[in-house]
Amino acid sequence: MSTMKFKRTKAYCLATAGSTVDGRVIDDKMLDEMAKSYDPKTYAARLNIEHIRGVTGDAPFRSYGDVVSLSVGQVQVNLNGQIETRKALFGDFDVLEDAIKLNSQGQKLYPSVEIEPNFGGKGFAYLMGVALTDSPAAIATERLQFNRAAPGSIVLNGETPLALELADEKGTTTEAGQGFLSGLQGILDGFAAKFTSKPTDPKPAEPAQQQVAQGFDMQAFSALFTGFAKTVEGALQSQAAAQREEMDQLALKFAALDKRVESTPAPGQQQRPQANGSNFARTDC
Secondary structure, three states: OOOOOOOOOEEEOOOEEEEOEEEEEOOOHHHHHHHHHHOOOOOOOOOEEOEOOOOOOOOOOOOOOEEEEEEEEEEEEEEEEEEEEEEEEEEEEEEEEEHHHHOOOOOOOOOEEEEEEEHOOOOOOEEEEEEEEOOOOOOOOOOOOOOOOOOOOOOOOOOOOOOOOOOOOOEEEEEHHHHHHHHHHHHHHHHHHHOOOOOOOOOOOOOOOHHHHHHHHHHHHHHHHHHHHHHHHHHHHHHHHHHHHHHHHHHHHHHHHHHHHHOOOOOOOOOOOOOEEEOOOOOOO
């Protein structure tokens, strides 16, 4: 039997004290009580989608993880140019792979807290759940970013590198594209060879300005990128010329076909008699 794997996140800002965007009020006391009282063994707050709890456990309205712990702190909120310092509730999660996948797709990026102001009739506020949403009610909630590799960090690069190719209509690489890539590779190789330092015998340290001047040749740099520009221009011109020639050939073939169609009688059509006066139209009166 497989065990569900959770990934721990960093602590995110879940809510701030003050008025919410829909007119309700969260006060400092509620945030303090939730942070102090929260215990998953007493009642575990789970992550859901848009405050909807499904009954089957199937997507999309299944649970996506658990709230592990809560704490309070201070955040700066910008309200029309006025900076306010507000008390904030922070929470960290154990999230499932479904939550990580959804987050990586840019969906349901913000937390929305579910508060019970009188938990179990004991007179204190308790966090009952957190919804993943795109429209939170609380102000200054923190955008959630779950990373499948390292919880709490941000990864900007994709998992698979892209390969640059110039393709024609058939999906194959054109000769112009191959020439461009070959030229580009040669230029990059030359650039690397020019500016990669070679092992040399140790020498006394030189002033920083002189080292920069010797390590970077602006003229060589300019020449390399001039060659790059010429390679690109040549590849584009070659490809454009090939396309123009192909279009000219198609135009000639179309004109010849059109002329042949015009001179060919339709099936079953009789040739029109010559108007030489030998044939008269006959009409019944």
